[in-house]
Amino acid sequence: MLIKENNIHIPYYVVIFVSKRTNGDNGYAEMGQLMVDLASKQKGFLGIESVRDDELGITLSYWNSLEAIEHWKKHSVHKLAQHKGKEDWYENFAIKVCRVERHSFFEKDRAGKRS
Amino acid sequence: MLIKENNIHIPYYVVIFVSKRTNGDNGYAEMGQLMVDLASKQKGFLGIESVRDDELGITLSYWNSLEAIEHWKKHSVHKLAQHKGKEDWYENFAIKVCRVERHSFFEKDRAGKRS
Numbered sequence: 001m002l003i004k005e006n007n008i009h010i011p012y013y014v015v016i017f018v019s020k021r022t023n024g025d026n027g028y029a030e031m032g033q034l035m036v037d038l039a040s041k042q043k044g045f046l047g048i049e050s051v052r053d054d055e056l057g058i059t060l061s062y063w064n065s066l067e068a069i070e071h072w073k074k075h076s077v078h079k080l081a082q083h084k085g086k087e088d089w090y091e092n093f094a095i096k097v098c099r100v101e102r103h104s105f106f107e108k109d110r111a112g113k114r115s
Numbered sequence: 116m117l118i119k120e121n122n123i124h125i126p127y128y129v130v131i132f133v134s135k136r137t138n139g140d141n142g143y144a145e146m147g148q149l150m151v152d153l154a155s156k157q158k159g160f161l162g163i164e165s166v167r168d169d170e171l172g173i174t175l176s177y178w179n180s181l182e183a184i185e186h187w188k189k190h191s192v193h194k195l196a197q198h199k200g201k202e203d204w205y206e207n208f209a210i211k212v213c214r215v216e217r218h219s220f221f222e223k224d225r226a227g228k229r230s
Contacts, residue, residue, distance in 0.1 A: 092222040098213035
């Protein structure tokens with residue numbers, strides 16, 4: 001999903017999660033989907049974008065406040081997943097909590113370009 | 116490349132570029148590498164992380180100030196690439212300029228885990 005900012009107002013916040021996986025699934029796919037479903041039900045959640053290739057994965061989750069991020073960080077089920085992540089799923093990862101200062105969105109004008 | 120924050124001090128800034136490509140290469144790969152090489156020579160550049168799958172691409176570039184980001188945005192060769200991107204390479208894209216509020220890094224202790 002590519003998020004358009006039409007309905008999101010500055011300032012908002014993004015958690016950047018960049019990770020290198022271990023080999024094998026070890027229950028990762030199932031838990032990953034569960035975490036996305038659970039995060040999206042939290043107060044202050046705005047959206048999520050996620051990409052993984054053979055080397056690296058990047059997940060961006062958007063929130064309307066630092067408090068919402070802190071609340072999700074401490075969610076009991078999320079904490080279990082965090083523990084499992086360190087034990088089994090990740091060789092290494094970096095987390096950055098950021099404040100969005102400005103944003104813009106481009107969409108190709110197909111009608112204009114292709115006619 | 117997964118960036119470790121050992122040598123990067125808060126506050127710093129990240130440009131989040133999320134994009135959906137058009138079909139075909141159209142010179143994209145070559146220009147993409149040129150832009151990475153050129154960006155990494157700019158004043159204030161700290162690093163870059165990039166992942167693309169079949170649906171979406173996410174590129175994170177890190178900078179030590181908003182001025183450095185503004186300077187790179189206005190770089191003449193970069194502006195040519197921006198124009199070409201809108202014409203040929205991207206169906207749509209979103210850009211977010213963010214201030215990193217806090218960060219952390221995890222690395223698996225292989226010796227401890229596997230012994």
